Amino acid sequence: MKLGTLKDGTRDGRLVVVKRDNSVYATADGIAKSMQEALDNWDEAEPKLQELFEKLEAGEVDGEPVDVNDFHSPLPRAYEWIDGSAYINHIVLVRKARDAEPPETLETDPLVYQGGSGHFLAPTEDIPLPNPEWGLDFEAEIAVVMGDTPRGVSKEEAGEHVKLLMLVNDNTFRNLIPGELAKSFGFFQSKPATTFSPFAVTPDELGDKWDGGRVNLPLETDYNGEFFGDPEAGPEMHFSFFDLIQHVTKTRSFTAGTILGSGTVSNEDQSKGSSCLSEKRMLEKIETGEFKTPYMQVGDTVKIEMKDEEGNNIFGTIQQKVVDAS
Incomplete structure (x- = not known):
């Protein structure tokens, strides 16, 4: 599973799941707002993020194009x-x-x-x-x-x-x-x-x-x-x-x-x-x-x-x- 953090004007950014080839991402809304929130609740968040990642890989969810300039460090x-x-x-x-x-x-x-x-x-x-x-x-x-x-x-x-x-x-x-x-x-x-x-x-x-x-x-x-x-x-x-x-x-x-x-x-x-x-x-x-x-x-x-x-x-x-x- 590949994760990233979009810049969104907040201190901790917005958690997203990224396709393995780095082409598109899907927001993790409803699972965790930020990378830190996901890590704080990893046992609960990880399987849900993994499921979203697999759907993104399979083309079952729409993804937004990745522009690396929109990304912060995974943990800002x-x-x-x-x-x-x-x-x-x-x-x-x-x-x-x-x-x-x-x-x-x-x-x-x-x-x-x-x-x-x-x-x-x-x-x-x-x-x-x-x-x-x-x-x-x-x-x-x-x-x-x-x-x-x-x-x-x-x-x-x-x-x-x-x-x-x-x-x-x-x-x-x-x-x-x-x-x-x-x-x-x-x-x-x-x-x-x-x-x-x-x-x-x-x-x-x-x-x-x-x-x-x-x-x-x-x-x-x-x-x-x-x-x-x-x-x-x-x-x-x-x-x-x-x-x-x-x-x-x-x-x-x-x-x-x-x-x-x-x-x-x-x-x-x-x-x-x-x-x-x-x-x-x-x-x-x-x-x-x-x-x-x-x-x-x-x-x-x-x-x-x-x-x-x-x-x-x-x-x-x-x-x-x-x-x-x-």
Whole structure:
């Protein structure tokens, strides 16, 4: 099942069901007004939404044409947005980029931070850049949306709490990070509003590509209209989503609608490219002794999407442009 949220002038938008080929949608009126309302009442809402989805697929209900510009992030705001860093190669490279050592527990204890969740950017919304000196970077990721999740969930139990998956552009001001972390109190100003894909899907839509809490498909990023990377999201995800859920629920529970990110998708194979500028810059420095690629500037564009083996665009496309916000 594929879901989305139409912009309708309200904070949480209007829930719709989207045809698998992203061509048309049907409103979920009478089932749930918003994505959050559906997640709050998932046991009741999910079978009704699934029935509507199947009717839309079969042509038994009329659909409206999809214009991705009419869509917000599936959850325009969320109770919590937690981002992990599950790809070891990414951690090593970005730490090198800021002359920091990886933690000793790199392979045994996941890295997570809690981001701002009161306002997300729509999938085609411009990325504001107040100051180019801050070092704006994109980060292509995958995220899961959790249902009500109790404290103390094991990784063996975690799968039942994953309700939806979507893609992420975790916008970051790289040059603000070192000063913030030097205070030993975590990210804040270095993490502006995050962007999510126009559509969220239930895990069954991925078939056997959803396996053990990992998505075994490449995540594609284009930068300024050119290929930037398509690393495989599954094999080098050191901590699966199930591992991450076990980690974050160690001391507290989470409400339905909590979003949990994978961190920047990254492979050791450099032919697969990268999912952020910081990795590319670090590889340049290793090879040449200096950074060559600048961080994002006004007018730059980024496109993020994931396709299945038949070429179907599973989550729709994140397509954004950087604009002057000075």
